[in-house]
Amino acid sequence: MDIARFDRKSEYEWHIRPFGNMRVPCVIFASESLLREMDAKVYEQVTNVAMLPGIVAASYAMPDAHWGYGFPIGGVAAFDAEAGGVVSAGGVGFDISCGVRTLHTGLRIEDVERVKVRLADALYHAIPAGMGSTGAIRLNATEMDAMLKGGARWAVEHGFGSEADLARIEEGGCMKGADPVQVSDQAKKRQRDEMGTLGSGNHYLEIQQVTDVYAPEIAAAFGVQQGDIVVSIHCGSRGLGHQIGTEFLKQMVIAAPGYGIGLPDRELACAPIESKLGKEYLGAMRAAINCALANRQILTHLTREVFAQVLPQARLPLLYDVSHNTCKVEEHQVDGRMKKLHVHRKGATRAFGPGHPDLPVALRDVGQPVLIGGSMGTASYILAGTEQGMQQAFGSACHGAGRAMSRHQALRNWNGRKVIDDLEGHGILIRSPSMRGVAEEAPGAYKDVSAVVDAADQAGLARKVARVRPLICIKG
Amino acid sequence: MTINAHWEHFPHQADVGVRGIGATLEQAFEQAALALTAVITDLAIVAPAETIRLSCAAPDVELLLVDWLNVLIYEMATRNMLFSRFAVHLEGNLLTAQAWGEAIEMARHHPAVEIKGATYTELKVAQQPDRSWVAQCVVDV
Numbered sequence: 001m002d003i004a005r006f007d008r009k010s011e012y013e014w015h016i017r018p019f020g021n022m023r024v025p026c027v028i029f030a031s032e033s034l035l036r037e038m039d040a041k042v043y044e045q046v047t048n049v050a051m052l053p054g055i056v057a058a059s060y061a062m063p064d065a066h067w068g069y070g071f072p073i074g075g076v077a078a079f080d081a082e083a084g085g086v087v088s089a090g091g092v093g094f095d096i097s098c099g100v101r102t103l104h105t106g107l108r109i110e111d112v113e114r115v116k117v118r119l120a121d122a123l124y125h126a127i128p129a130g131m132g133s134t135g136a137i138r139l140n141a142t143e144m145d146a147m148l149k150g151g152a153r154w155a156v157e158h159g160f161g162s163e164a165d166l167a168r169i170e171e172g173g174c175m176k177g178a179d180p181v182q183v184s185d186q187a188k189k190r191q192r193d194e195m196g197t198l199g200s201g202n203h204y205l206e207i208q209q210v211t212d213v214y215a216p217e218i219a220a221a222f223g224v225q226q227g228d229i230v231v232s233i234h235c236g237s238r239g240l241g242h243q244i245g246t247e248f249l250k251q252m253v254i255a256a257p258g259y260g261i262g263l264p265d266r267e268l269a270c271a272p273i274e275s276k277l278g279k280e281y282l283g284a285m286r287a288a289i290n291c292a293l294a295n296r297q298i299l300t301h302l303t304r305e306v307f308a309q310v311l312p313q314a315r316l317p318l319l320y321d322v323s324h325n326t327c328k329v330e331e332h333q334v335d336g337r338m339k340k341l342h343v344h345r346k347g348a349t350r351a352f353g354p355g356h357p358d359l360p361v362a363l364r365d366v367g368q369p370v371l372i373g374g375s376m377g378t379a380s381y382i383l384a385g386t387e388q389g390m391q392q393a394f395g396s397a398c399h400g401a402g403r404a405m406s407r408h409q410a411l412r413n414w415n416g417r418k419v420i421d422d423l424e425g426h427g428i429l430i431r432s433p434s435m436r437g438v439a440e441e442a443p444g445a446y447k448d449v450s451a452v453v454d455a456a457d458q459a460g461l462a463r464k465v466a467r468v469r470p471l472i473c474i475k476g
Numbered sequence: 477m478t479i480n481a482h483w484e485h486f487p488h489q490a491d492v493g494v495r496g497i498g499a500t501l502e503q504a505f506e507q508a509a510l511a512l513t514a515v516i517t518d519l520a521i522v523a524p525a526e527t528i529r530l531s532c533a534a535p536d537v538e539l540l541l542v543d544w545l546n547v548l549i550y551e552m553a554t555r556n557m558l559f560s561r562f563a564v565h566l567e568g569n570l571l572t573a574q575a576w577g578e579a580i581e582m583a584r585h586h587p588a589v590e591i592k593g594a595t596y597t598e599l600k601v602a603q604q605p606d607r608s609w610v611a612q613c614v615v616d617v
Contacts, residue, residue: 039489067489069595069616094592094616131516131590132556132580190553200590201617239553242592242616246546253596254535266596406487407589407617436517436588476590 001038012063012459013392016043021264022050028061029393029459034451037404041067042074048264049077053272054085056334056341060393062348063455064402064447069093070267073347076396078332080341081273086261087281088270089252091344093325094245096285097292098203098236100371101169101321102382103300105307105314107229109209112471115310116429119207120472122306124431127205127299128197129476133433135196137298144188145180147195148240151290152321155297161318165300167360168318169293170350178290179283183240184247187284190239191291196298200437200476202400203235204373205303208380208468215465218384221366222319224466231316232380232468233299234373235476236325237292244288248281273342282327289326296321319382320369322349324399332394343394351385351397351462370462372453373400375446376430376438376475377423380468381453388460397462401449410445411436419443423473432475441475479608483511486598488614493598494545495612501537504601504609505544505571506562512545512594513559513577515615516552517585522560524576531572538601540569541611545594548575549615552591556580592616 006014006028014035016026026046028035042065049071050059056078065074070090079085112119128135139147147154152173153166166173198205210228213219224230237244252269255277256262261270271278300318307314327344334341343350352359352368359368367385374380378401389395405413416435419442423430432438450467457464479499486493492515496507513519532547534540544564552558559577580587597614604610 041489069597069614073490090596094595130582131587132582132585134556186550190550192554193556200587242553243550246549246593249593249596250534250539250543253539266599269596403490406489407492408485408487433582434586434588436586440588 001035001040001043003032003035005043012455016047018050022047024050024055024058026050027058028065029455029461030063031451031455034063034455038065039067042072045070045072046075048268049075051264052086052088052268052270053261054079054083056080060396062396062398064398064400064452066402068346070265071346074398074402075346076344076348076393078341078343078394079273080339085273085342086270087273087278087327087342088268088344089245089248089281090267090269091346092285092327093346094242095236096241096245096288096325097323098325099292099296099321099323100232100234100373101296101300102319102371103231103316104223104319105229105231105316107311107314108227109229111311112207112229116472119310120429120431122310123205123472123474126302126306127474129474130200130433133197134193137195138192139195147294148180148183148287148290149178150174151293152297155294160298160301165297165318169321170323173293175286175289177282178286180287182280182284183244183287187240187243190243194238195295196302197238198235198299198474198476199238202441203476205299205474206232206470207472208232208470210466211469212467215463218366218463218465221363222369222382222465224382230468231303232371232373233296235296235299237288238295240291241288244284248284251277285327289323292323320371322371324349345396347399348396349399350395351389352395353385353387353390370397372398372449374449375401375443376441376473377426377428377443377470378449381449381464382466383453383456383462384465386460386463389462393461398452398456401446401452403445404447405445407440410440410442413444414439414442428470429472430475438475481507483507483514485511491614491617493612493614495610497608497610499608501609502564502566504611505541505564508541508545508611509548509562512548512591512615515591515617516587516589517558519560521585522558523578524561525578527574527576529574533570535569537569538599540571541601542594542596542599542613544571545615549591549593558585589617
């Protein structure tokens with residue numbers, strides 16, 4: 001991207017002044033080199049978002065921003081319902097509440113090394129991964145609605161995990177305002193076989209080791225120490241969320257002119273928050289958030305069952321669970337006043353700073369854990385939300401490495417079997433149903449997650465706490 | 477000049493674009509559907525053993541393409557099937573179709589990725605100067 005198109009506000013903050021139909025400026029957080037590498041489509045998309053009705057303060061892009069659908073992936077935008085603000089199905093995306101959770105294990109590297117192959121095989125056997133895989137849980141219509149209203153809380157009530165897990169999930173594990181009635185029968189049918197499944201693409205379950213601790217006092221509050229073994233799970237709301245995204249995107253595209261909304265890009269399909277369609281979407285989208293939270297909770301339970309067999313001394317309490325693709329009602333300071341806003345994060349992580357009332361007491365002094373997934377063979381990071389981030393971007397941070405090249409290109413560059421053999425040479429075991437899937441997700445197809453995390457840290461969006469490296473990766 | 481119906485993929489940074497080209501709009505839609513399956517697996521190993529009937533409608537032909545692909549994504553997900561042959565019939569903005577395929581077998585089809593939805597990104601349905609029809613969009617995987 002041509003950096004001459006930006007006003008540089010600081011080392012890591014770049015602005016685009018409003019032009020044309022833009023209602024607010026754009027703010028991109030990135031190092032100069034990350035910005036130069038960003039696709040020019042990010043510029044187009046982040047400025048398109050700035051044209052939407054009721055947008056507050058600015059249209060933001062995180063350091064991992066890349067070409068998405070309507071919104072850039074890594075896009076954040078908040079809307080004021082009282083000012084005619086909108087909710088956008090495109091701004092949330094298809095994989096509603098896709099996110100990451102990290103579990104402690106209490107284990108050290110030598111414990112895992114002894115049983116590594118057995119552990120990898122047992123996890124691969126227990127965790128349904130890839131297209132066409134099915135879960136063991138079938139919900140009837142009543143149970144489906146209860147799950148969509150209850151989220152991870154529903155899962156815990158049905159024996160998947162414990163009450164203690166819930167405090168470590170955004171919204172206490174249960175998104176309020178979910179309305180299962182707004183979820184179509186098709187969406188529910190698409191979920192029928194998919195409870196407790198990982199999905200495919202960039203979704204994974206990893207066994208990881210903490211290699212570096214950068215902020216010892218925060219790491220201590222998170223219960224993270226150098227050398228610790230942790231488990232991270234990356235997945236979303238599965239077929240139900242995809243179907244809700246699909247259906248409401250179409251409805252909003254068709255309805256937009258009736259609301260007097262001129263869409264700069266059809267993928268930005270939206271409706272006023274206060275409209276019937278807007279409210280219906282919010283009810284359905286929140287149900288999909290609960291579906292994602294329940295799904296990650298069930299996968300957590302399956303993981304714990306595997307550890308109980310292979311490494312029975314392990315205990316796997318939840319460190320935290322974050323969601324990436326959401327629209328949430330939050331209070332933020334705007335022009336010196338607290339305001340209720342609908343904050344869209346598309347491929348961006350909520351990153352509440354210290355003292356935020358939504359954080360559990362044990363984490364409140366240090367800020368929210370922000371879990372950043374890297375690519376298969378590289379590293380992931382644990383960060384913490386900051387007060388500065390609350391002021392700069394409505395408490396938001398990056399969400400991952402972001403692709404550096406298309407799947408098409410990756411397939412030309414790598415062979416799945418060879419990627420697996422190479423990673424095994426580096427001590428990383430991959431288990432996946434598809435060699436082609438592995439090639440498309442090759443580590444080299446992603447940007448350097450460290451550069452993204454450093455930019456988020458330097459920009460003040462979130463503070464770097466620890467780095468982890470993968471030991472085992474179950475890939476969909 | 478004869479137009480050879482064919483499909484191709486085009487790059488998108490995070491995902492993949494599907495493009496169908498044909499002598500008629502129907503052919504372009506059929507080819508785009510083949511491109512969709514090819515995102516998941518090799519078309520040659522999907523046997524056209526069973527057939528299902530589908531229909532969808534949308535206010536314009538571009539939205540109809542997205543709907544068509546989304547109907548297929550839905551059928552693949554809920555029937556656990558892959559499709560390798562399509563016959564599309566268009567009447568205004570109403571599409572009826574048949575799709576031939578078989579149940580997914582993980583060990584044989586090795587599905588590379590599951591498709592979440594067809595998007596309005598890079599969406600185009602148009603007749604080109606050489607009279608061929610092109611139907612394309614990016615799909616989220």
